[in-house]
Amino acid sequence: MEKYILNETPLRTANNFDINNIEVVLDIPKYKSFENFNIYTENIEKIKVEVNQNKISENENKIGLERQTNYSVKIIIPENITIEEKIKLEFNFDEDNAFLVENIDILLEKNAKANFEIQYNSEESFSNFHNGQLNILLQENAKANIVVSNFNNNQSDNLYEMKNELKDNATLKYTIIEIGGKNKISNYYSKLVGENSENSLNVIYLGKENDVIDINYNMETYGKNSKAYINVQGVLTDSAKKNFKGTIDFKEGSKKAIGKENENCILLSKQAKSKSLPMLLCHEEDVEGEHGVSSGKIDEAKLFYIMTKGISYDEARKLIIKANFNDIIKNINNNELENRINEKIDQI
Template sequence: MNIIGNEIAFKTFSFLKVNETEIKIPKIKGKLYREEGEKNPGEISEFEKIKYGISSDALELNRKYLNYYNSYVAKEGEVKEDFKLFELDDEYCELFDLQHIIAEKNSKLKVILDYTSCGKGEKFRNSVIKVLAKENSQVEVFVIARDDDKSLVLESIGIYTEDDAKVSVHQYELGASKLYTNYKAELIGERSSSVVDSIYFGQKEEYLNMNYDMIHRGKKTESDILVNGALKDKSFKNFKSNLQFIEGAKGAVGSEEEYSILLDDTVNSISVPLMLAHEDDVVGNHASSAGKLDMNQVFYLMSRGISYDEAEALIVESKFSRAIDALADEKLKEEVWNSVRQIIKRGN
């Protein structure tokens, strides 16, 4: 079974092969996950009004085979933090999870979702994460993805903001044979904001397909997409981002940036940053770059007794430090750093 997903917001020449992505879905066994979640209450009403996710087919697969649901809710004025670990292996090899993250008025909510997998067999994960940030709420979401090289991963993240709400999302994409991730934020409320501060690291023959949409609808909304990545061996990355200002979003400010370090000549990197403005009174910035290590930096470090491999690792780590340092839990932060360093290590 094949589905089409991660369609670009404004189509370009077909020969560039970035308009959409064909995703080969493995045979689904409909297996249970290792634990039961909550009873699914159905769609959040606000999300009935918007389009989000990798594709409608990917969302339908999640609904059809859903085997884990959880909600994380901060009540009005409450400060709350939640953590959830997901583990796939040869016995529990399928995860169709749905996460509802809801911050009521004037609340603060932090949610950490940690995905790991191991074993000899193939695994399939289809995750849907929806965030509803109500008036004057603050939400932080951390998605740590350390899936193994026998995993196919689909990640759909949808954001909906009301007046003065703030949402920050941190993704750490550090595994999976094939990864497809889609982030879409609908900045509905006035003065609401959404920030993405994420990293990715591709190795071996891994394939990464990422799509970020930041839609400004409310007045004086703010957004910032910052994604830093590295590629080694024969890995392939297709990155698309869309910063869009809808008519009426007066005073909105947005930025989108993606930077990739190419550690080997055999990697493949494609980046397509878009900015679409239907409103005059806005400020938008976008940037994207991909290149090899700065040899001046490498030479400087090596002149101080550091080997080439160590210099390479230090430069990559410096690009990732801001996103990883956002993790307050020192043990979890060290685990993420260990995952990064294991990928950096030559000879893997």
């Protein structure tokens, strides 16, 4: 067991506000190999896939925990290729595969289009450790839809770092389902370097028992007319603690850029703690930026209304949470995933 200070915000604020970073105690197992990786695609002949084990990562590390990878996957979608069916990457933890430090690199060349689903599962009751990194590069006019789901069990540590770079007219739709793990520490860094590039990030988080959630998202607009959207919906119950740190950083020259950020946290217990730091940083006059955050318990008027229809208190509560998540879930367009998320909400 060791104490680590991780996930520094892009800009520091006063130390006693206690949000510049997160202090966590982690029991990091010794380096082991990982075998349980699957890739599902009907278009393997159209894309390039490279899988390596035991490779040293030289990538920049924003979470701040030293990484020696035991798995790496590189996928290239060549120029002008469109892959309609989703490409699914699945990492399944079990007792023999309880340690994963992976790199996933996804490159979409010019005019390429693809959909990815990346899933981390550990259904059994054992402790596992995950420290992943997902890097995405979209060249001119490329379009990608990425869904990352963390369904690790509630004893696991889950650290995840995502980095994107978007060139001219590139569009990236990103969804993160942050459900599993007792420590959920994630870092998302997106550089919108291209003109008219667009990145929307939709996130669902769920914290229970003594979960610690530390979310650190940062989108930087460089290109003219670039668009950055962050929409985060979460629920905390029991003694869960959450830090949301979301930054939209308008860099000089990103004229007509738009950045919007929104976080909504439903608190289901008196012991749950919600902290948020929605930063707007601006070095360009001609931009449009806004953020909004809200925290509080479930709207009692809504609860009452649903209960008058003969639905129990517990069911009504779950219905409202599902409704809050609904916009994000429906956009994923994946029934299996929707059912799994709803199952997790039912277990609250």
